[in-house]
Amino acid sequence: MEWKFVRLLSIGQVQPGMKLGKRIYNEEGLTLLAEGAELTVSILRRLGNLGIDMLYVRDEITDDIVLPEMVTDETRRQAIKQIRTVYRSMMNDTMGRISYPHLGYSFRKMTEEILNDLGSREDVLIMLGDIHTTDHYLYTHSFNVCLYTLTLGMAAGYSKDDLFTLGMGSMLHDIGKTRIPPEVLLKPGRLSDEEFEEMKRHTEHGFAILKDEPFVPLLAAHCAFQHHERLDGSGYPRGIQGGEIHDFAKWIAITDSYDAMTTNRVYRRGMLPHEAVDILYGGSCIQYDQRKLEVFRDKVALYPVGLTVKLSTGETGVVTSVPPKTPNRPIVRVIEDAEGARVQPYEIDLSSRLSVMVERIKEA
Template sequence: MEWKFVRLLSIGQIRPGMKLGKRIYNEEGLTLLAEGAELTVSIIRRLERLGIDILYIRDEVTDDIVLPEMVADETRREAVKQIRTVYRSMMNDKMGRMSYPHLGYSFRKMTESILDDLGSREDVLIMLGDIHTTDHYLYTHSFNVCLYTLTLGMAAGHSREDLFTLGMGSILHDIGKTRISPKVLLKPGRLTDEEFAEMKRHTELGFALLKDEPFVPLLAAHCAFQHHERLDGSGYPRGIRDGEIHDFAKWIAITDSYDAMTTNRVYRRGMLPHEAVDILYSGSCTQYDQRKLEVFRDKVALYPVGLTVRLSTGQTGVVTSVPPKTPNRPIVRVIEDEEGASVQPYEVDLSRHLSIMVSRIAEN
């Protein structure tokens, strides 16, 4: 497992001379800025233009804080690269074919690789996604949704065979978007009603692409078809209700929404995990399955490692680690007292001090 020494800061807190604590990717899975790179005025301005508003930074105060990775960097890089290659090929196909001989096999191997990597790690939590630019978000979104969904499926005790099907359904859930007009798919802003109506067709188009594909389980095709359905019938494309939606699609409905909320887009910043979880829970029993939300909540690191927080005691600290059994109550290193004065750092384990809570995210 890889570990990095970092602190998470907003782009407004970044100063020239600081060093990057975790690499930044573009949306094609390629390194945009390497870990350890020294940030200059021009680089900071470029990152702002690219829509990046938070960064992991090496920090002397927190130089022993470690950031666990959900999967190996090589697994992530190869998966996003393969998603990009296949999806681009489909987007550039002027014939509009609905069958691709190697599609199922390619994604089958990819899913197995992600599953093996996750299975080799103990007590995996859903961490804040990698920092990347806002363009061509489809590739990393597909990877993230697969990663998060498999984490939940493993926590729920699904069999290896079911996990494979769930992984295939989640990594291919948005493949129908390769059949959506690029002007709509890549529009740098909110969609009009007409454009949104076209975008919604990706569920049906995805099902049509996958249902007869060799190496793709039919249930995975139904995940692409149903992941925007909601329990109260308010979803699409068919407006079906709770009992008609497959369990796997209900998992993907949660992880798809979560990754969309926590990812930067051109027209809005990504939310922090605790903000997104609050919104998801507001849709419990109407939009999303309550029991699945409970599994999800227990597997999400609400306050990412490196985040600066204000405690209910008035003190300010940095999240140093997240206990797998209590992901909503991190270990916090206190660095400032109630008046904002620096103190000799010490750690408070919120899972042991139940009267102390994170009251808000701190801004320097």
């Protein structure tokens, strides 16, 4: 397992001269800025222009805080490379003439690698995603949704065969976007009604692409078809309800929405996990399956390691770890008292101090 010594700060809190604690990727999964790089004024300005508003940095106050990775860098890099290679070919194939006979085989292999990584870790939690630029969202989103969905599928006790199908369906859920015109897919702002109708067609395109592909389970094609359906019939493309929607698509509906909300986009900053979970719970029993949301809530780290928080006691601290059994009650290292004065750091385990709550995220 890989560990990084980090603290998570808004870019406004980062001081020139600080060292980057975790590498930054572009949306193709390639390293944009390596960990350990010195953050200068010009670099910080450039990162801000690229839509990055939070960074992991090395901090002497918290230099023993470590961040667990859900999968290895190599698994992550290879998966995004595979997605990028196939999707780019399909985007360039405007007439739909190229076939992809090994699509199912190669994506099944990547699903197996992700499952192996997740299976080698005990009590895996869904952590805040890697820091990315906002230039192309599709590749890393497809990977993240697969990673999160498989974490939930494992927690739900699915068989190995079901996990393979769920993994492929979640990794390929947005493959239909390769058939959406680039000016709509990559538009840096709100879509018009006409453009949104065009975007919604990616579910139908995805089903058409996958349903006859060798080595791709038909159920994976239905994941692409149904992941925007909602329990109350308000989704698309068919407006089906409740039991008409396959369970796999219900899982992907949650992880797809969560990653969309927590990822930086050109037109808005990404939410923190607790903010996104609150919104998802607002749709419990209406749009999202309540029991699946409960599994999700128990597997997501609401307050990421390294985040600076204000406690209900008035004290300020940094999240040092997230207990797998109580992911909404982290261990917090207090660094300031209620008056804002620096103190000799000490830790509070919120899983045992139930009277103390995280009141808000501490901003600069």
